[in-house]
Amino acid sequence: MLNNRRLRMTNYKLPLALLVALAVSLVLAATVFAQDGLPTDDEVNKIAKDLYCPVCESTPLDVCPTEACRQWRELIRQQLAEGKSEEEIKQYFVTQYGARVLSEPPNRLASYLVPALAFLAGAFLLFRGFRMWIKPVAVEPASPTEEAASVIPPDDYIRRMEEELKKRK
Amino acid sequence: MTETTNIETHRKGVPLWAQVIIWAVLAGLLIIVALGLNRAQQGTIQPGQAVDDFTLPLFSGYEYQGASEVKLSDFRGKVVVINFWASWCKPCEQEAAELQRAWEQYEPSGEVIFLGVDYVDTEPEARVYLKKFGITFPNGPDLATRISQYFRIKGVPETYFIDRNGVLKYVQVGPFTSLSQIQNIIDPLLAE
Numbered sequence: 001m002l003n004n005r006r007l008r009m010t011n012y013k014l015p016l017a018l019l020v021a022l023a024v025s026l027v028l029a030a031t032v033f034a035q036d037g038l039p040t041d042d043e044v045n046k047i048a049k050d051l052y053c054p055v056c057e058s059t060p061l062d063v064c065p066t067e068a069c070r071q072w073r074e075l076i077r078q079q080l081a082e083g084k085s086e087e088e089i090k091q092y093f094v095t096q097y098g099a100r101v102l103s104e105p106p107n108r109l110a111s112y113l114v115p116a117l118a119f120l121a122g123a124f125l126l127f128r129g130f131r132m133w134i135k136p137v138a139v140e141p142a143s144p145t146e147e148a149a150s151v152i153p154p155d156d157y158i159r160r161m162e163e164e165l166k167k168r169k
Numbered sequence: 170m171t172e173t174t175n176i177e178t179h180r181k182g183v184p185l186w187a188q189v190i191i192w193a194v195l196a197g198l199l200i201i202v203a204l205g206l207n208r209a210q211q212g213t214i215q216p217g218q219a220v221d222d223f224t225l226p227l228f229s230g231y232e233y234q235g236a237s238e239v240k241l242s243d244f245r246g247k248v249v250v251i252n253f254w255a256s257w258c259k260p261c262e263q264e265a266a267e268l269q270r271a272w273e274q275y276e277p278s279g280e281v282i283f284l285g286v287d288y289v290d291t292e293p294e295a296r297v298y299l300k301k302f303g304i305t306f307p308n309g310p311d312l313a314t315r316i317s318q319y320f321r322i323k324g325v326p327e328t329y330f331i332d333r334n335g336v337l338k339y340v341q342v343g344p345f346t347s348l349s350q351i352q353n354i355i356d357p358l359l360a361e
Contacts, residue, residue, distance in 0.1 A: 054289050054314060055257075067257035071291045078293075097289055098313035125191065128183065 039080035047076050047086050050103045051093055060103065213327070214320050216337050220329075223316050225284060227309040228292065231299065239284070239307060241335070248281045248358045249331040250351075253311070253322050255290045256298035261326045264344035265302035268328075271351040272306040280359055286311045288325050332358050 048062035053072060056064045061072055072093075079089045093101050105111040183191075214220070226238045233239050241249065252268060254261040268283065275281035285308035287295045292310065299308060311317050320329060328341040339354050 068255065068289060071257060071294050075291045075293075094313075096310065096312060098315070098318075100314075121194070 037081070039077050043080060044073050044077045047080075047089055048073050050090070051101050052103060054097060054100060208321070211321065213322060213340055213342070214329075214337055216339060218337050219335055220331055220337050221319065223319060225286060225307075225309045225316065226312060227307050228287075228296065228299070230296075231285075231304075231306075231308040233282075233307040238309070241331075244282050245335055246333050247279075248333060248355060250281065250283045250355070251286060251320075251329040251331065252283065253286045253288050253317060253320070253325050253327045254298075255288045255325050256294040257290065258325045260344045261298075262302070263346070264326055265298075265304060267345050267348050267351060269302060269304050269306070270348050271355070272304075274348075274352075275355065276306070281355060283307070285309070286316055288317050288322070289314065330354050330358060332361060 045062040049060050051061040051072070052059070053061055053064060053066070053069045055068050056066050059069075061069050076089055079092065084092075090102065094106070099106050220241060222240055222242045224238055224240050227233060227236070229237075250271075254265070272283045275283075283306035285299075285304065285306060287308060287310045290310065295308075295310070298304075320327070323342065326341075326344050328345070329337060330339040330341075332338050338358055341354070345351050
């Protein structure tokens, strides 16, 4: 009689255990499914590497360990999950925190034109400076008389010296 | 002697207009560098200076009398307390409760307004912070960090006290440690 009861108990326990195991599996599967819906760290970091938090200057967002940057990365993940594009997310960060969060300046004409013009102006100045420094220009006088006029200053002493030399010849 | 070959060396001069441009550009660059250095040395905006007007958008639920954004000039005639904070800032947590207590004390008089400026923060985390400390005074994000750049804050928390005439009177760098510390700054401004 006792053996029969034990057998019956065992018969109940087995399906119950299977039911619990099934329920746990379903919960785990649901959790995994939900996690699959979220963007991965790689997807987040693909955008984060082009952003810089103003609090932690010179440290890209994808590797910055501070709490502020962790929050920013979570915000990127959230926006990716909402279906926003990379450009939309970057624009959101620019609107919220300013253009200085971008690793590259915004694609405006002045952003590139001013440095390019400054570089060209500097190169021109250096070129002119070196050219004048290294290669002085030799100028021959146009005629001997002009040469004499330009080279010999009208000095009375020199004139007398030349006269003396002529006499000795 | 007169036949001595003479080679005169002389240099082609840079045209006058080019010289003027070069010197003007150099002077301009020097002025920019000097202004930048001067600005960097100044630190935060100094007491005694009139504060320029700015607009602060407010978080939903933290509006001021139903307005979703406020201007500093809206509060002319009142003492204005501008507190820069962030949810990731641990020292900000030290003063959050004291600021709220001060706000609850001064709000009924209508002579003092507190404005929370959320610096480089994310809105979900900011809301958690505001809820955690039961903050009720108007709060909003520092969009594009314009306000913090104007005040040249060095970090958070920082609090600026502006008198009824829009002149900055006191700057608190770092957290407040007590309610009386806040009262000791506001009360003389109210008495002026």
